[in-house]
Amino acid sequence: MPRDPKQLSPPTMATLKEGVWKENPVFIMLLGLCPALAVSNTALNALAMGLASTFVLLGSTTLISLLRHLIPKQVRIASYIIIIATFVTIVDYTIHALSLELYNALGAFIQLIVVNCMILGRAEAYASKNRILTTFVNSIGMGAGFTLALFSIGAVREILGFGTFFGIPLFGSNFQAWAVFILPPGGFFVLSLWLVLFAALRRRADQRKEVGHAS
């Protein structure tokens, strides 16, 4: 079966970095925004959510890539969802067993990883068409990008909303916490600020490239 030569090439740094920067799931592709807004109220919650999603992403895309020739096209979405749901259940039980406090803080959003469109998107657009190693590397990058994005939002919200970072107080007792940043609207504010920053950085990088070509 003839294939795009690009897809057979071994994974490179670009495959890894793609998800962190150029195709960052939250800041560029705007995928998985529900967990990104809902459980990014503290740095720890954001980090835990990011890592849990990364695990599900890594496990399911690797398995899907492995099975990509065995699953008929007609039932692929159903199969992907079962595979993703299995990994989500595994993560759910594992976090429940590791820390009840964290489990309560993340609430239903662990189970809701199953409908995170970043994961199904990766499975459909990448894992089903690429070799296992390439998929694995790409998923690590995507997971890292997602975790980074959640952590960036979570850190800002925790610092402004609680005056702490990973539970460690940063300011004196006179600090009046900015409660709105812990509430859902605060999530939107912080996300939008990061989006502006990312867009500005990208534009600058593009302009520099153009200048480089011109000279």
Next chain:
Amino acid sequence: MNTESTTVMPDMPSSGRLIATLAVIAMLSGFFVVLVYQATLERIALNHREYLERAVFTVLPGATVRVNFSLSEAGLQRLPDDAVGDANVFAGYNDDGTLVGVALQASARGYADVIRILYGYAPDREAIVGFTVLQSSETPGLGDKIETDPAFLRNFENLQARLNEEGTALENDIVTVKQSTKTEDWQIDGITGATVSAVAVGRALRESANEMLPLLAAHRSSLTTPPPASRTPPKEGCPKDGVGDDETDTDGINHGSENP
């Protein structure tokens, strides 16, 4: 992009193959889920038990040993140590084996969802002596002050919960009042900005106390006499002593699982 433009779409596979694929994947999925469920079951139960245990000792200052009871109209029944889920009364004893108080669960509808709390009641003082929130989804920064506000939590260091002469209900209903207007021992000083949540806590305590305390008073003697059957593993900062377990064996109460 990543589309395989050169790939020819294969013929439609037979529905048998489609069904078989889904069935195999679903079966494997079920297998792994059950495997993980079995592997984590014990640990999850332990987590829940430890969480409640910590809460019981938080609301009963001075208690070091916990015994589970199930209390209802039918009577008081002692439960094994791991039957946390079925118990509704957790009696706390100190190192000498005397009853410090009982921890009871209560719940009421708050602003966002049901608030579940655990409170400690000391029968000898006829007062609520401790309070902690087990579960709440109150608004962060406002309603969740019922968990963090020191002034509000001070209400529960000694909140009067005396029964009336007949022992059928509270003599004075516990009630939440506006912030800084508390005048009586049975009033809870509320929180401005968290009115609904603070009132819900008062309602939960009032309803639970009216229901449970009369029952508790009827069975008080059987709560004070049984010696602690088992010690919880010593926690940090909790002095360990070798006496206490054997001296009180003469009361004739069934010790359950102790000393098989």
